[in-house]
Amino acid sequence: MNSALKTAGVIIIGNEILSGRTQDLNVSYIGKNLEKLGIVLAEVIVIPDVEETIIERVRSYSEKYDYVFTTGGIGPTHDDITTASIAKAFSVKLLRNPDAVACMQRHYDPGNLTEARLKMADIPEGATLIDNPVSGAPGIQIENVFIMAGVPEIMQAMLDGLADRLIGGPPILTASVSTNLTESKLAAGMSKIQDECAEVSIGSYPYFKGGELGVNIVLRSTDKSLLLEQLALIKTLIEKTGGAILETITLD
Amino acid sequence: MNSALKTAGVIIIGNEILSGRTQDLNVSYIGKNLEKLGIVLAEVIVIPDVEETIIERVRSYSEKYDYVFTTGGIGPTHDDITTASIAKAFSVKLLRNPDAVACMQRHYDPGNLTEARLKMADIPEGATLIDNPVSGAPGIQIENVFIMAGVPEIMQAMLDGLADRLIGGPPILTASVSTNLTESKLAAGMSKIQDECAEVSIGSYPYFKGGELGVNIVLRSTDKSLLLEQLALIKTLIEKTGGAILETITLD
Numbered sequence: 101m102n103s104a105l106k107t108a109g110v111i112i113i114g115n116e117i118l119s120g121r122t123q124d125l126n127v128s129y130i131g132k133n134l135e136k137l138g139i140v141l142a143e144v145i146v147i148p149d150v151e152e153t154i155i156e157r158v159r160s161y162s163e164k165y166d167y168v169f170t171t172g173g174i175g176p177t178h179d180d181i182t183t184a185s186i187a188k189a190f191s192v193k194l195l196r197n198p199d200a201v202a203c204m205q206r207h208y209d210p211g212n213l214t215e216a217r218l219k220m221a222d223i224p225e226g227a228t229l230i231d232n233p234v235s236g237a238p239g240i241q242i243e244n245v246f247i248m249a250g251v252p253e254i255m256q257a258m259l260d261g262l263a264d265r266l267i268g269g270p271p272i273l274t275a276s277v278s279t280n281l282t283e284s285k286l287a288a289g290m291s292k293i294q295d296e297c298a299e300v301s302i303g304s305y306p307y308f309k310g311g312e313l314g315v316n317i318v319l320r321s322t323d324k325s326l327l328l329e330q331l332a333l334i335k336t337l338i339e340k341t342g343g344a345i346l347e348t349i350t351l352d
Numbered sequence: 353m354n355s356a357l358k359t360a361g362v363i364i365i366g367n368e369i370l371s372g373r374t375q376d377l378n379v380s381y382i383g384k385n386l387e388k389l390g391i392v393l394a395e396v397i398v399i400p401d402v403e404e405t406i407i408e409r410v411r412s413y414s415e416k417y418d419y420v421f422t423t424g425g426i427g428p429t430h431d432d433i434t435t436a437s438i439a440k441a442f443s444v445k446l447l448r449n450p451d452a453v454a455c456m457q458r459h460y461d462p463g464n465l466t467e468a469r470l471k472m473a474d475i476p477e478g479a480t481l482i483d484n485p486v487s488g489a490p491g492i493q494i495e496n497v498f499i500m501a502g503v504p505e506i507m508q509a510m511l512d513g514l515a516d517r518l519i520g521g522p523p524i525l526t527a528s529v530s531t532n533l534t535e536s537k538l539a540a541g542m543s544k545i546q547d548e549c550a551e552v553s554i555g556s557y558p559y560f561k562g563g564e565l566g567v568n569i570v571l572r573s574t575d576k577s578l579l580l581e582q583l584a585l586i587k588t589l590i591e592k593t594g595g596a597i598l599e600t601i602t603l604d
Contacts, residue, residue, distance in 0.1 A: 112396075114557075115553070115555055115572075116555055116557050116570065117379065117380075117383075117396075118379075118383050118392075118393045118394070118395075118396065119383050119384070119387060119393070119524075119526070119570075119572065120379070120380040120381065120382070120383030120384030120385075120387065120393070121380075121383075121384075121526070121528075121557075121570060122380075122557060123377070123380050124376070124379065124380075125375070127369065127370075127372070127376065127398065128369075128372040128373075128374075128375050128376075129372065130372070131369075131370050131371050131372030131373075132371070132372030132373075133372075135371060135372070140370075141370045141371070141372070142370070142400070143370075143397065143398065143399055143400075144364075144369075144370065144396075144397065144398035145395065145396065145397050145398075146379065146395065146396035146397075147395055148394070148395075149555075175535055175536075175556070175558055176535055176536040176539045177535050177536075177538070177539045177542055177543070177556040178539065178542060178543035178546050178547075178554070178556075179546075179554070179555050179556055180556075214536050214537065214539075215540075216535075216536040216537070216539035216540060217536040219539075234560070235560075235565060250557075251558055251559065251560050253560045254560065272371075274371070274373070276373075283427055283428055283429050284427075284428040284429075284466050284468040284469040285466065285468070286429070287428045287429045287430065287466075287468035287471075288467075288468060290429055290430060291429070291430035294430050294431075295430075301367070302430075302431070303367050303368055303401075303431050304427070304429040304430070304431055304432075305366075305368050305373075305374060306427055306503055307503065308486070308487075308503050308504075308505045308506065313487060318368065318371075318373060320367075320371070
């Protein structure tokens, strides 16, 4: 879409997502917020809590993308192996970090800062902390990898605090229109509109609601005026094809 | 957990998931249903609608896992490139499939079976069809790859119809218990229980609700009696640590 755009990869770490027991809600939050910063989420992978898998994927994503975000596995229990595995991925030691201990001391009553919790203050050498305003134990940045919590409320607070560390390109703008037509009726016309303007990417997303199929058409570009021009063409196409325009979101 | 278990990989194809515009709901449904069949979901990847990426990932997953499931990109529009890309991944041609056309003729009124829709009846040579009771256009099985729709209602109906083609190992059984204790209080005790019985995997998943952190502890095994023994140990640990047992799900 634009070669100045930066890219990101997300690594979701957790058996509970793969088993279907927990519904991931982090990918959509990260994807939306990165777009605003002009960073394209290029790929997401969901992997189990297995050390060698975490090491291999973090190394490969760190080389491939400008930014890497991990979620999950940074708590105090036996299955929380993300931080130790990522330290190994970068061949550095884990050290008890005094700033991380101080963060946790501010959050917990003295008797509650157990040894299990203090494990969350063991940080890879050379890493910096990510503020956790929700539950004390910080996230971690090591090189271009941002290690965040899996609990959505905590992950969101961590990501919100990172905006000034993430340098993106121009923001990716989005507009959309939904209609009661099925997408097959619009397919040929949309394809023509897409072919004539590569700078605006047009996605067609069918939905199923109350027994009826409809379609959301989503346009994305870093160029606002081109985006609005193409949106107008799509709306005209829908009307000429006999469809109703159910909802238009011009920019978000 | 058990070497007789079969493995699966899922490839979610769609820019709309990466941009955060659409929340994926398919991974959790697939994960849960595969477990019942004794198939472990080993890895999920979310990729954009880009031909070379689809080809590379489908080849690699097809070699690595017993079963591969894709969702998304099989509709009639210009951005629906999944089927054509997977045909290329297996170096076979796309051919208009008479059985697929017949499925669609049963679903659509004669005037509505447009050329755009008929594109959905172009099937890789040698592939078999997956029934779509919701919207007519079939899914596709080629070798160990199952190509399914992205719309959750359609994907679920397709997967439900596949049970007799998927040969798994013994079903993976799950039990869980939740408590108002934070996981740090249970960390040392849980770690000991896990260390003494590798056949039951114990996961600890904190949650955040109404300003309070609690934890779900999830046990998984193919051995029912071991699973129940370990569950009893965890419940005793919670009680001895002064926690309340909020909910126990013995088997699901």
